[in-house]
Amino acid sequence: MPTFPSVYDTLYQAFGPQNWWPAETPFEVAVGAVLTQNTAWINVERAIANLKAADCLGPATLHAMDPAELAGLIRPAGYFNIKAQRLQALCRFLLDEADGSLANLTNRDTSALRAQLLGIKGVGEETADSILLYALHRRVFVVDAYTRRIFERLGLLKPGLGYGAIQAAFEGNLPRDRSLFNNYHALIVALGKDYCKPKPRCEACPLQDLCPSAVT
DNA sequence: GACCAGGCACATC
């Protein structure tokens, strides 16, 4: 029977440390968190490369841009009109609440900060928690579609649980270690991308022995 | 050509 810690150990053995989030600055983490909503990361990389090439990957610049121009730059990430609005809403929050820098949020309480992030239109639970964990180094577990799918198949999560219940299951069954949370979510994505898809590819999956639904 | 990708807001029941 797998456990939350044993699955982590197995994934770590298979994939090694992931060193997430793939970004150069905390602001780039937050931008990536919005752009990757329901979108493959490779396309987010293209969008961020466009923003860098246009020299506008900063809160003030991004916020001041014409929305249509911003949408054009982030076009490869999909949902570009919606995401342009969401990025500008995020930038407005940072400019209003943090003088444009995530670094100015370091002394705020995590749960209060989470509530503030959720107040931004376009920032839901996963996006907020990604920013909290990977940009602000808070000990919160990030839950995504892979997390739900993989751990339901493993029998560690009952089908149909909400975000908060899944998050509580992880946080309650793991050591309270921020770097563990950081790596675990990244390892889940690594597994989900290559193996635990909607149509699973179980042949070379490292969770073979732990997974009751492995196709053998 | 169908399916999928590191969601979210909003409408409706």
Added chain:
DNA sequence: GATGTGCATGGT
């Protein structure tokens, strides 16, 4: 509170 829909590009 649960469920359905629009948003959109690019890879497999």
